[in-house]
Amino acid sequence: MRHALRRISIELLAFFACVFASVPSAAQAVSFSREVAPILALNCHACHGANPESVAGGLSTRTWRDLKKGSNLGRVIVPGNPSRSPLYQFVSGARGEATQMPLGGPPLTLEQTETIRKWILDGAAEDADTSPIYRIGLPSVRLERPTPVRFAARIPVTAYVELELVDSRGRSLYREGGAVKKAREPAGIGVIGEWIVWNLRRGSDWPEHLRALLTVRYAAPEPENAVLVVGAGEPQFYEGESEIQIVAMSGNRTVAKLRGTPSLDHWKRELTPGWYTMHSKDNRGNEGAVLFRAGTSR
Ligand code: HEC
Incomplete structure (x- = not known):
């Protein structure tokens, strides 16, 4: 009898343990990197941080x-107190409709302002950024004066793209970000958005060769056969025969080296599913790169 009772209480304990274990996950704290940062990137950076100069109101x-x-107002976040935090006041409309953020655009959804409110209420903590980030780098980009250079990123539906140009000593000369939202559907590619830095002219103190880094983050889950293609460099620069290298992102393995004309479609069929970069270099030393995903769908 005693024995049976003990068994029951142990089972009860196990049951309670399960209940308690599930409570914190139901009221899980809002994550800055997974939930708040994407809202800010896609709706606010354009005027607050897309490049070092775009800091409206002194805010990035x-x-x-x-x-x-x-x-310029001072602190924009009062941890634990959303209603006293300008960040929340300006997105919720508490500062008046005329200055509701994003300025001049449609207001955030109720769900988005709630996410920001809860995050501030929880203490506005930072957390480790575990969201997928795709980076590609071009070791050498030639900026020929006065030719404008064009950087293009083709991305499935929604993402935030940032381009940075650095010199050989790693000095950042240029940084520009942009949200990709509009989806287009050109034949054969699937749903994509496009982000382009147009007419980038070489600064007077810039060296002729630069390294370009493209970062893509907060990419929405792609439709099954969509391809994420990020290109950098100016296609018209490619002259003569190109040398192409395909590198698997996982483990940074070079899976193919060849000479000829780049054809993504061919490689999307040949490769095992995963992320790859394709680097090309022509016989004048111009380099280009794209990031793409080889999928199972044909
Ligand atoms: C189209 C440009 C634009 C967008 C997009 C935008 N803002 Fe603003 N923001 C401004 C301008 C302009 C000001 C006012 C600057 C001033 O009056 O000094 C401002 C001011 C602010 C301020 C007050 C800072 C201060 O000291 O004046 C906050 C907070 C703010 N924005 C947050 C946001 C948030 C959050 C988003 C995204 C949800 C956003 N903004 C999107 C242009 C923009």
Whole structure:
């Protein structure tokens, strides 16, 4: 009898343990990197951090540190107190419709302002960014004066893209970000958005050769056969025969080296599913790169 009772209480305990274990996950804290940062990137960076000069009101929303620095008004976040936090006041409309953020655009959805409110209420903490980030780098981009250089990113539906140009010593000369939202559907590619930095002219103190880094983050889950293609460099620069290298993103393995004309379609069929970059170099030393995903769908 005693024995049976003990068994029951142990089972009960196990049951309670399960209940308690599930409580924290139901009221899980809002994650800055997974939930708040994408809202800011896609709706606010355009005027608050897309490049070092775009800091309307003295505010950059680009990183958690930037938010902590505040704006011309002072701090924009009062941890634990959304209604006293300008960040929340301006997106919720509490500061008046005329200055509701994003300025001049459709307001955030109720779900988005709630996410920001809860995050501030929870203490506005930073957390490790575990969202997928795709990066491609071009070791050498030649900026020929006065030819404008064009960087293009073709991305499935929604993402935030950032281009950075650095010199050989790693000095950042240029940084520009942009949200990709509009979907288009050109034949054969699937649903994509496009982001282009147009007419980038070489600064007077820039060297002729630069490294270009493209970062793509907060990409919405792609439709099954969509391809993420990020290109950098100017296609018209490619002259003569190109040397092409295909590198698997996982493990950074070079899976193919060839000479000829780049054809993504061919490689999308040949490769095992996964992410790859394709680098090309022509016989004048111009380089280009795209990031793409080889999928199972043909
Ligand atoms: C189209 C440009 C634009 C967009 C997009 C935009 N803002 Fe603003 N924002 C402004 C301007 C302009 C000001 C006012 C600057 C001033 O009056 O000094 C401002 C001011 C602010 C301020 C007050 C800072 C201060 O000291 O004046 C906050 C907070 C703010 N924005 C947050 C946001 C958030 C969050 C988003 C995205 C949901 C956003 N903004 C999107 C242009 C924009």
